[in-house]
Amino acid sequence: MIKLGVAGVCGKMGRRIFELASNDKDFEMAFALERKGISAIGKELGKIKISSNPDGMFLIDVFVDFTVPEATAEHLDYLGRYKKAAVIGTTGLKDEQIKKIEDLSKVVPVVYSPNMAVGVNTLFTMLPEIARKLGPDYSIEIVEAHHKTKKDAPSGTAKKMGQVLTDATGREIPIHAVRLGDIIGDHTVIFCGNSERIEIKHQAHTRDLFVLGAIKAAKWVFGKPPGLYSMQDVLK
Numbered sequence: 001m002i003k004l005g006v007a008g009v010c011g012k013m014g015r016r017i018f019e020l021a022s023n024d025k026d027f028e029m030a031f032a033l034e035r036k037g038i039s040a041i042g043k044e045l046g047k048i049k050i051s052s053n054p055d056g057m058f059l060i061d062v063f064v065d066f067t068v069p070e071a072t073a074e075h076l077d078y079l080g081r082y083k084k085a086a087v088i089g090t091t092g093l094k095d096e097q098i099k100k101i102e103d104l105s106k107v108v109p110v111v112y113s114p115n116m117a118v119g120v121n122t123l124f125t126m127l128p129e130i131a132r133k134l135g136p137d138y139s140i141e142i143v144e145a146h147h148k149t150k151k152d153a154p155s156g157t158a159k160k161m162g163q164v165l166t167d168a169t170g171r172e173i174p175i176h177a178v179r180l181g182d183i184i185g186d187h188t189v190i191f192c193g194n195s196e197r198i199e200i201k202h203q204a205h206t207r208d209l210f211v212l213g214a215i216k217a218a219k220w221v222f223g224k225p226p227g228l229y230s231m232q233d234v235l236k
Contacts (some may be wrong), residue, residue, distance in 0.1 A: 002218065020212070024215065035071060079108060123187075128168035136169070184207060187203070196199055
């Protein structure tokens, strides 16, 4: 069994990852991490207690982190210290924080992706091919919508879509962000010519979409050699 640790277990994503992984025969839940000051610290979650001490990573095989940039950057230091594999889905990371992930991947295996959904990662592959076939006469823009409490804008997924399209076309792709209500995650890529328009849209109906991808990644990364991997690697 894979001994799993989860960051931010009192948050929406962290709690759901913990719940679904707890029911998976391939995992043993070994570590539940939350930030200091949370009232749940010390309380039982399943068969373990919620901790605010990242040193608990020495107990695990794989660590899953969907928290916030500052917390993730701190966790990277402990992952390197204890040589533990990681699945990181935190968005809004700064360049220096991404560099820390890259440095960590030299000593442990890391799956890092702004979106763990199978459908979205399929689009990352398809969108450049569509852009190349349509050619320079088609303008491209991206519109993304999320819940009003999402802290980063535009989303990491929209940035990744924009990057793969820029790599394919050599053009900067405008991205528009909407923050309303409780939208889990919508991404629309618009290709527009003079007489026609193509819209490709991905909608997340539940956060379990991302959770199941993270669980798949945690199983895949266990036992892999050091390196920086994406969800495309996992899905292959």
